Amino acid sequence: MNQRRVLFVCNSNSARSLMAEAVLRDIAPDRFEVASAGTSPEAPHPLALQCLEEARLATSALHSKSIDSVKNEHWDYIITLCDKAAQEPLPLDSVGQTIAWDFPDPVPANRHATFALVLKDLRERIKLFVMVHQKEVRSSEHYPPAPVFKALGDEGRLAIMLLIARHRELCVCELVAALDASQPTISRQLGQLRERHLLVDERRGQWVYYRLHPALPDWLVTALGETDAANPALLDTEEERLSNMPNRPENCA
Template structure:
């Protein structure tokens, strides 16, 4: 059983949601905790939205991280920048990760708490998928040299940047964006997956790829900085991607020859 600690500043919203969600989806594979660097009361809107989604709120309470500092965790996951800065060197932890979700308490959107719960739920589902399979339960250590070698090829670099920007892309979407045949795209994506940089899922005849959720923070930041400072790299690929007809979706739409030809 893996021990997971979710941390945010107040332990009143995001980390409480993450704790409830992982308890719900993770079953007996995880022992889950949450805490705050400056804890306050659990926001009533947090409890309400969890109940609205049918999640158990029994035992949810705001706690100080100081109560857990002498304990070992396989994963310490921060949900805001401030908490990550304070917890990035947790003594004896296995993996320290940063999931930076906007604070719903700071939003004027009446649906902010529900939207945040949905976003965290998606991340939790993927986390459970990765860490509940024996083959994938071990975090692959990616050496800096291997990381930069993986990005040294233009097709692999552009694929990584497009996936980072879009969140998840199907093979056929990358074929359209980069104007390359399926065998070449799939070969490069397979190399990135084997290197531990991408995670894949199959839907029908197509395979979808997203950035591996356990990628090191500094690697993810390099991708983000490259996107920010070199927007011209994706100017034409994004135009071609936007011109696809009937782009696939997680709801079941699958690429067709028409969608690839209608650019």
């Protein structure tokens, strides 16, 4: 099996990106070759190493390094872990896909509990990343029809799925405008769809974007497409609200 190369990037490469490197290396060592780097690297933070060791994750191979030291290598995935790293032009020669995550920096707090919480959140996000990139997850057994159709039986949730399938991705504020619903209502519906692994989310700065889950089986993707094609006027009102939305986020306007 060919390993995919993943580089985690944050500002100092002293905590978040080192922890992410250790987690992914532990979860899927046979599927990913993983490293981390910083735009302004500093020494590994003792509390980051302590939390990793308490979680029984190997730390012996971890060391902070500059992104310049890996710029000539090919990376299938660059995953930035803070807005600053995401917004800076990275001096990398060969990149397959860049993914922007945003996790709070635990260093300013300098508390064990803060580092432990960031490690926990990183582990959950990385588990999802690994699951998404497992071919086996596309098996229909992970998407039994009854729960899927139950989730889509609500008009609001169905409209969300069809809009996202049509536009590839939408942020929460766009869905609020398109469906003319409150943000708590939309967030609740998005949460239900995410729990069923029908959607995935990604934060970019102040916006949270949603896309169809990459692991959706072909029959479900086809069903969404044929539903939209057979009912061309179904989303006319929502599309009109979306096109007239003031202050629409620039990234998906």
